[in-house]
Amino acid sequence: MPANDELKALQEKYRKIAPLLEAEYGRKTFKPHDGMDELVSCILSQSTTDANRDRGFDALKAKYPSWKSVRSAPEEELIDTIRPAGLANSKGPRIQAALAQIYDERGEYNIDFLEDMPVDDAKEWLKALPGVGPKTAAIVLCFGYGRPAFPVDTHIHRVGKRIGFLPNNISADNAHPLMEAIVPPEEYYPFHLQMIYHGRAICKARNPLCEKCPISQYCDYYVEEVLES
Numbered sequence: 685m686p687a688n689d690e691l692k693a694l695q696e697k698y699r700k701i702a703p704l705l706e707a708e709y710g711r712k713t714f715k716p717h718d719g720m721d722e723l724v725s726c727i728l729s730q731s732t733t734d735a736n737r738d739r740g741f742d743a744l745k746a747k748y749p750s751w752k753s754v755r756s757a758p759e760e761e762l763i764d765t766i767r768p769a770g771l772a773n774s775k776g777p778r779i780q781a782a783l784a785q786i787y788d789e790r791g792e793y794n795i796d797f798l799e800d801m802p803v804d805d806a807k808e809w810l811k812a813l814p815g816v817g818p819k820t821a822a823i824v825l826c827f828g829y830g831r832p833a834f835p836v837d838t839h840i841h842r843v844g845k846r847i848g849f850l851p852n853n854i855s856a857d858n859a860h861p862l863m864e865a866i867v868p869p870e871e872y873y874p875f876h877l878q879m880i881y882h883g884r885a886i887c888k889a890r891n892p893l894c895e896k897c898p899i900s901q902y903c904d905y906y907v908e909e910v911l912e913s
């Protein structure tokens with residue numbers, strides 16, 4: 685975590701950037717999603733595109749009527765079902781192991797208790813499940829339950845480093861507490877989405893479209909790499 689003065693400067697940078705991104709991409713209002721769906725969808729999303737994740741998830745939901753039936757499905761059958769999501773050989777067993785652990789601990793395939801658990805405890809509970817890291821835990825809490833957790837995916841990681849919110853050598857996993865310290869908790873959900881939209885539309889991985897960027901004046905990459913080149 686940066687020193688106090690440095691953190692205050694990052695929070696100030698956030699306050700300048702946030703209204704500009706909101707003007708560009710709008711503001712999404714939180715709508716709860718089923719927590720179990722969110723969790724399994726996140727496990728399927730690892731190292732693949734959103735479209736392939738959705739194909740795998742839709743196939744799983746179409747084939748199995750309940751989480752109990754997913755857990756008890758023959759492993760090879762489940763792997764075949766979720767194959768469109770990629771890495772099915774590891775994701776299938778991970779999903780079944782996560783479901784088994786949830787049932788063993790809770791006596792049901794339901795994680796809605798996370799809505800009321802202190803958020804740090806909820807993160808730790810989720811991270812103890814097979815295949816669940818800081819990003820998945822934050823997505824389940826933020827998107828499933830509207831809890832104050834800021835997920836750092838590949839777009840947030842890249843855009844956050846370019847803007848200067850995140851140091852260049854920080855991993856996505858380690859970036860979660862820093863983003864949570866910079867952004868006010870009530871803004872995690874809309875700002876997370878605005879950064880993702882920005883990463884897809886303008887701050888692209890290979891060639892960021894800096895000349896079209898509404899926040900370039902506050903961006904470290906632009907000031908240090910583009911203006912000075």
Ligand code: SF4
Pocket residue numbers: 843846847886887888892893894895897898899900903904905906
């Ligand atoms: S100025 Fe360029 S690098 Fe910075 S946020 Fe905008 S598009 Fe990304």
